[in-house]
Amino acid sequence: MFCRNSKGYEMAKRFNSKFTHLSPVWYDLKSHGNSLILEGRHNADKGWISELRMRGNALILPRIVLEAFPTELLKKKKQMDKAIDLMVTECKEMEYDGIVLESWSRWAAYGVLHNPDLRNMALKFIKQLGHTLHSVTSTRNPKQQLQLVYVVGPPHSEVLQQHDFGPADLQSLSGSVDGFSLMTYDFSGPNNPGPNAPLNWIRFTLRLLLGSTGNNAQRLAPKIFLGINFYGNDFILSEGSGGAGAILGRDYLSLLEKHRPQLQWEKNSGEHFFVYFDDNNVRHAVFYPSLMSIYMRLEEARFWGTGISIWEIGQGLDYFFDLL
Template sequence: MAKKRDRRLAPGSNRSKEIVEPSTEQEQLDDSASSDRRLIIIFVIFFIVSPAISALVYRIIYSPPPIPMDSFVFQGGLVKADVNYQEILTENSKASENTSRRHFTNPTLAYITPWNSKGYELAKRFNSKFTHLSPVWYDLKSQGTSLILEGRHNADIGWISELRRSGDALVLPRVVLEAFPAEFLTKKKQRNKVINLMVTECKDMGYDGIVLESWSRWAAYGILHDPTMRNLALQFIKQLGHALHSESSAKNDKRLQLVYVIGPPHSEKLQKHDFGLEDLQSLSNAVDGFSLMTYDFSSPQNPGPNAPLKWIRFTLQLLLGTTGNSAQSLAHKIFLGINFYGNDFVVAGGMGGGAIIGRDYLSLLEKHKPVLQWEKNSAEHLFFYSDDNNIKHAVFYPSLLSISMRLKEARAWGCGISVWEIGQGLDYFYDLL
C-alpha cells in the first residue's frame, strides 16, 4: 500500500518555494486522494464484495434445488435437515406418479446385483430415470492356463426385454477382471483373447457394452507400481474400448460402449497406483464413461460417514484438476458415485458393524425410534442406538437431503452419477433423479 508523502517543510527551507512550485503541492494532494480511493476500493473488495461472492457461492451449492412441480418429496417438504424417524417410516415407499420425469438430466448409471432382487423391479419401474443400467453378472477368471468369462447364468434375458420395451436405458453388465494380470497383459495373444471374450458376449447377448472393473484388482496385485506394467494396463483398456466401438448395439445400431470403474485416492496426494488426471486424459477417446466410486469412506476400523461431501469434492478436484484445466472438459464422462446403502458401526463397547440396506435401516428406525442428526461437515444424517447387549452403534444412511446435495455437486461439475446400488435404497430416493 502506498504511503502519503510527508508534506512538512525541511529545516531551513524557503517558504517562497511553495509559491514558485504550486504543482508539487497539487501532486501531493492528488496522491493523497488516490491513496484514499485505493483504501476504499480495498475495503469494498475485502469486506463487502468478497463476502457477498462467498455467500452467493454457498447459496448456489447448499441451497435447496428448485422444486419440481410433480415431485412428491419436494411438494411434501421431505428434503430437509430436521427429518424424524416417523416421517421416514411413513413416506419412504411413496413416489411421484410420474415415474418417467427426470429431474437429474445428466447421465445416470445404476448398478443392480443378483443378491438384491429388488433392484430388478426398481430398474423396470424407474427405467426412464436412467441412461445406463449395469447388472453385476460377470467375472473374467484364470482357470489353469486358460481364461474364462463366467456369469452368463446370471443373465436375465426376459428382464432385459422388458427394459427394452419400457425405456431407453442402455444395458452394460459389469465385468470384473479377476484373472492374474501378468497372464494376459504381457502376452498379446492372451490380451486379444480376453477382449474377444467380452466383445463376443456383448454381441451374443445383445448388450450395449460393458462396465469394466479392474484397476483396484491390478492395484492389489501391485502391478501399477511398475511403469511398464502400468502402461500395458492402460493400453489394454484402450484396445478394449476401440474393439467395442468397432461393433454396434443390436438395440440402436450405435457403437458398443465401455464404462470403466475407478476408485478415489486414499491420501491427499495421488499415489503411483491411483487413477489420476493423466490416466483420464489418456483413456478419454477409448472410454465412454468413468464410474467413480466415491463411497466407502469409512469402515468398522474407522467409523464415520459413508461419503463426506468435502471428500467427494476433493476427489473430483484431484481427478479433474482446477478450473480451466483441460481435463475439466472431460467432467461429463464422470459418473459420480452415490451410495444407496448405509453403515451400522459399533462405536463403543467394541468394534464391528458394516453395510446395511433399506429394509435394515427401516427396522432399526422402527425398533429404536432414534433422533436423527444432520452432520453439516459430511452432509449426512446419522443416529445412535444401543443394542440388546448395551453396545452403542452409529448408523449412517442416505437421506433425501444428503442425496440432493450430492446431485447438486454433480451438476456443478457437469458430471453424471452412478448409484451403488438401486436395490439397497428407499423408494422415494428415485423422486430426486
C-alpha cells in the first residue's frame, strides 16, 4: 500500500494489521554527471517506521523511482552495479525490508523497451537487483530476505506492444521478484472522460498476464498486487474546455455537500459517478470509488488469487478500510 501524505501515514498506523507491505513514496535514483545518486533519505521518517513496527508486522518497502538515464545505466556494468549497490545499501542502513521499484514506465518513455537488446538488459537489471536483495537478510529478522516489489503498468491495447509488460516478462522475472504492483487505474483521462478502472479492463489485463486458467495462473497470481485506486477524477465535460483533476476523499465530500448530486451506477465499468455544474455553469462528471466498486474489485482479486495494492491509502474515505 502506497502512502505519501500525512493522512496516509496516519492510516498506515491506524490500520497496520490490514497490510502486508507499506510503501512510503520517498526515493528517486538519478544520474548526476557520470555518476548516480539516490535522493530521498531526508523524506524518511524513522519515528513513523518505529511506531509502525510496534503496532504490527507490515513490511516497510519504500518506493524508488529509477530516473537515471537508462541507456547509460543498462549498457555499462559499473553503472548497473552501482545503482543496485546504492539501493541495497540504503535498505541495510535504514533497516528497510526491501524496496518497491518503479522503472518500466520510465524506460518505455525513453524508448528503451523498443530496442530488443536494451529490453533484455532491462530485464537482466531487475533480476540482478532481486537476487542481490535476496542475498541480504533483514536486520530485524534473520530468517527473512530483503524483498523486491516491481511496479508494472497494464497493456495499452489488446495486442501487446514491444514496450508493454506481458506474460513472458512476468514469467521471466517471477523467480527474482517477490511481487508485481499492477497499476490497473488511470484508464480514462481528459480526452476520454470516464471510469478510473473499468472492471472489464481489469479482467482483460489479468487474463492477458495470467491466462484464463491452469497451473501457471495459480503459481503466478499470488505475486500480482492488483491496483485499486482510492482517488477519483473530476472531468470537465463542456465542449472546448476539456480537462480533469484528481480528487481525494475530502474533495469528494465537499462536492457532495455543495451540489447534492444524484449518484449513478455505471454497470459496464462497475463504478459510481455523478454529474454537476460548477459556479460558471460548466458541466463536470466525477468518478470516485465507492464501497460497491471496491468490493467488486476485491472479489475479482479473490477470484484470480491475487493480492491488492492501493494507490494510495491517504486518498480514500475512512470506511473504505472496513472492506479490507
